[in-house]
Amino acid sequence: MDIRAHEERLPRRAAASYHNVNDQERKVSLLAGAGSLIFALRRGGLFGLAVGALGGLLGYRGATGHCPVFARLGKSTARPSDQGLFGTAPLHITTGVTIGREPQELYQFWRGFTRLPTFMKFITEVRPSGEQRTHWVAESPLGGKLEWESEVIEDVPNERIAWRATEDSKIAHSGEIRFRSAPAGRGTEVELDLHYEVPGGNLGKAWKGFVKSMTEQAIREDLRRFKRLMETREIPTNAVTSIASRQRGPQ
Amino acid sequence: MKAVCWHGKEDVRVDSVPDPEIVNQGDALVKVTATAICGSDLHLYNGYVPGMHSGDVLGHEFMGEVVEVGSSVKNLQRGDRVVVPFALACGNCFFCQRELWSLCDNSNPNAAMAEKLWGHSPSGLFGYSHLLGGYAGGQAEFVRVPYADVGPLKVPEGFSDEQVLFLTDIFPTGYQAAEYCNIQPGDTIAVWGCGPVGQFALASARMLGAERLIAIDDVTERLELAVQQSDAEPLRPSEVGNTLQMVETLRDMTQGRGPDACIDAVGMEAHGMGLEGWYDTVKQSIRMETERPIALRQAIIACRKGGTVSIPGVYGGFGDKIPLGSMMNKALTLKTGQTHIHHYLKPLLERIENGDLDPRFVITHRMHLDEAPDAYRLFCDKREGCIKVVLRPDGRI
Numbered sequence: 001m002d003i004r005a006h007e008e009r010l011p012r013r014a015a016a017s018y019h020n021v022n023d024q025e026r027k028v029s030l031l032a033g034a035g036s037l038i039f040a041l042r043r044g045g046l047f048g049l050a051v052g053a054l055g056g057l058l059g060y061r062g063a064t065g066h067c068p069v070f071a072r073l074g075k076s077t078a079r080p081s082d083q084g085l086f087g088t089a090p091l092h093i094t095t096g097v098t099i100g101r102e103p104q105e106l107y108q109f110w111r112g113f114t115r116l117p118t119f120m121k122f123i124t125e126v127r128p129s130g131e132q133r134t135h136w137v138a139e140s141p142l143g144g145k146l147e148w149e150s151e152v153i154e155d156v157p158n159e160r161i162a163w164r165a166t167e168d169s170k171i172a173h174s175g176e177i178r179f180r181s182a183p184a185g186r187g188t189e190v191e192l193d194l195h196y197e198v199p200g201g202n203l204g205k206a207w208k209g210f211v212k213s214m215t216e217q218a219i220r221e222d223l224r225r226f227k228r229l230m231e232t233r234e235i236p237t238n239a240v241t242s243i244a245s246r247q248r249g250p251q
Numbered sequence: 252m253k254a255v256c257w258h259g260k261e262d263v264r265v266d267s268v269p270d271p272e273i274v275n276q277g278d279a280l281v282k283v284t285a286t287a288i289c290g291s292d293l294h295l296y297n298g299y300v301p302g303m304h305s306g307d308v309l310g311h312e313f314m315g316e317v318v319e320v321g322s323s324v325k326n327l328q329r330g331d332r333v334v335v336p337f338a339l340a341c342g343n344c345f346f347c348q349r350e351l352w353s354l355c356d357n358s359n360p361n362a363a364m365a366e367k368l369w370g371h372s373p374s375g376l377f378g379y380s381h382l383l384g385g386y387a388g389g390q391a392e393f394v395r396v397p398y399a400d401v402g403p404l405k406v407p408e409g410f411s412d413e414q415v416l417f418l419t420d421i422f423p424t425g426y427q428a429a430e431y432c433n434i435q436p437g438d439t440i441a442v443w444g445c446g447p448v449g450q451f452a453l454a455s456a457r458m459l460g461a462e463r464l465i466a467i468d469d470v471t472e473r474l475e476l477a478v479q480q481s482d483a484e485p486l487r488p489s490e491v492g493n494t495l496q497m498v499e500t501l502r503d504m505t506q507g508r509g510p511d512a513c514i515d516a517v518g519m520e521a522h523g524m525g526l527e528g529w530y531d532t533v534k535q536s537i538r539m540e541t542e543r544p545i546a547l548r549q550a551i552i553a554c555r556k557g558g559t560v561s562i563p564g565v566y567g568g569f570g571d572k573i574p575l576g577s578m579m580n581k582a583l584t585l586k587t588g589q590t591h592i593h594h595y596l597k598p599l600l601e602r603i604e605n606g607d608l609d610p611r612f613v614i615t616h617r618m619h620l621d622e623a624p625d626a627y628r629l630f631c632d633k634r635e636g637c638i639k640v641v642l643r644p645d646g647r648i
Binding site: 098100186187217220221224227228231232233234235236237238239240241242245 | 268269270271272273274275276277323339341342343344345348356357358359360361362363375381384385386387395397398
């Protein structure tokens with residue numbers, strides 16, 4: 001199954017209950033709020049204070065997508081197509097590595113996902129949470145913890161595994177790993193496709209390029225550690241003590 | 252423990268650092284009995300190798316006694332006396348299986364850094380910058396040695412430390428450089444740089460049947476050693492002149508043919524004569540080029556048509572004015588790389604055992620590990636006839 005076929009079904013944006021203002025209105029609110037605040041500061045006095053308070057409310061509404069007045073009234077203009085102020089952007093990464101082991105051995109190690117944290121830098125835990133389902137815990141590169149549920153959508157023994165974050169997950173993500181014999185006994189060509197919806201789609205090319213290159217680099221390093229673990233049964237480290245090694249995590 | 256640490260350009264100190272431990276189960280801990288300063292350590296000392304951090308433990312030529320092994324180590328046990336190759340090799344990857352040990356795919360934890368500069372990463376090395384792994388080196392009391400089943404060679408009874416210490420680097424490095432020359436009967440081999448690697452390249456070329464050896468250097472005692480040990484013909488660049496004159500001199504010395512193979516045992520810090528010397532010194536100092544590849548230029552232009560240029564000398568980045576036209580039109584073969592030490596350990600130990608070569612001939616100084624800062628200074632300035640320094644953590648000389 002092609003990865004692009006199932007990403008259509010990915011939730012476009014994290015569903016947040018407090019979100020009750022649509023994107024268009026948020027932008028207008030933000031602009032109006034900023035204008036009111038500037039006016040208030042220049043005008044001063046009691047009238048200025050009143051306008052300033054209104055500006056603050058508008059700004060809050062625009063910045064967060066949550067309107068306390070709407071909430072009180074039980075009203076919402078939010079639309080399913082909302083992407084937030086900064087939007088989201090699809091991020092595709094395809095990378096690969098050649099590993100001097102048989103496809104079967106690599107497939108076995110990858111399958112079940114629970115052993116992935118040994119070589120994946122930002123994944124701290126993967127545990128089974130149901131038939132074909134796993135619960136993932138990651139350390140966000142920006143700090144904090146991310147958790148989501150993932151389900152296997154395709155599993156061809158010794159060849160490929162495809163998965164995606166479930167619809168109610170806070171992140172939109174899917175992936176596929178393929179194992180194929182390399183020519184002339186050179187082991188296995190491992191190819192990894194990953195898809196994410198990353199925040200900041202409206203922030204321009206430079207931001208998207210930055211996110212892509214950072215993510216790509218992290219994924220390549222994960223695959224390199226996978227190769228090393230499979231070929232040598234250990235992940236190389238220059239740490240001189242085991243404490244230093246643990247503090248650093250997978251290098 | 253005590254260790255020789257790098258703190259910046261021309262600043263090495265003996266510091267107290269944490270004792271190493273077994274980290275991965277394939278590791279061994281080695282108590283160092285003898286270690287040496289390599290000519291390539293001077294590139295670090297002079298600040299030309301990127302990726303050095305203050306406090307890095309130096310040293311990649313060392314041997315000692317195994318004091319602890321990880322649970323998966325099968326070939327070594329406590330008390331074994333070992334020499335340790337300077338390149339770390341996992342023994343399992345594509346490259347290790349083809350005996351290209353110094354190209355090991357798995358031993359450099361910082362491979363991504365090296366890939367940015369070189370496209371691909373070679374193996375990790377002990378004590379040789381974070382670009383090549385950031386492993387703590389062997390100029391120390393103890394060393395953590397990963398892949399202990401793959402690298403270390405157990406030293407049989409009857410050899411002294413000094414007899415086998417140079418198996419860790421300079422003997423195999425000089426030997427590989429000579430072997431790369433594919434020496435045929437009647438061949439003349441010219442060697443640029445008569446430091447320790449140059450000396451071993453000359454001695455090895457002699458063992459491999461070279462007819463004539465030409466030793467190129469400006470340091471009197473090094474030329475004398477080349478003459479005495481390897482029966483080489485000395486040639487002083489300062490007396491010959493610039494690159495063109497060097498090429499003409501070598502052509503004249505070989506009746507028009509040029510040396511059949513040329514070995515550049517100098518690397519990135521060659522000293523040029525006249526304008527060319529100034530050109531590279533200025534460009535390197537303002538970081539417009541990372542190398543001063545004068546020896547390499549001369550080796551290429553001087554080499555006989557269809558001959559081989561073998562480069563054990565260390566380069567790190569980008570050099571200027573490499574005579575590609577000469578290389579292409581004369582159909583030269585270039586052979587280079589960090590040495591695949593593991594491949595040479597046993598054969599060269601046999602050479603030592605048979606008496607073909609006693610590696611001790613290069614040693615000029617024996618010092619305590621505590622004296623390392625002085626030893627670096629001495630070696631860098633080539634003072635007091637310094638060619639090779641052996642350091643001992645226990646001070647036994």
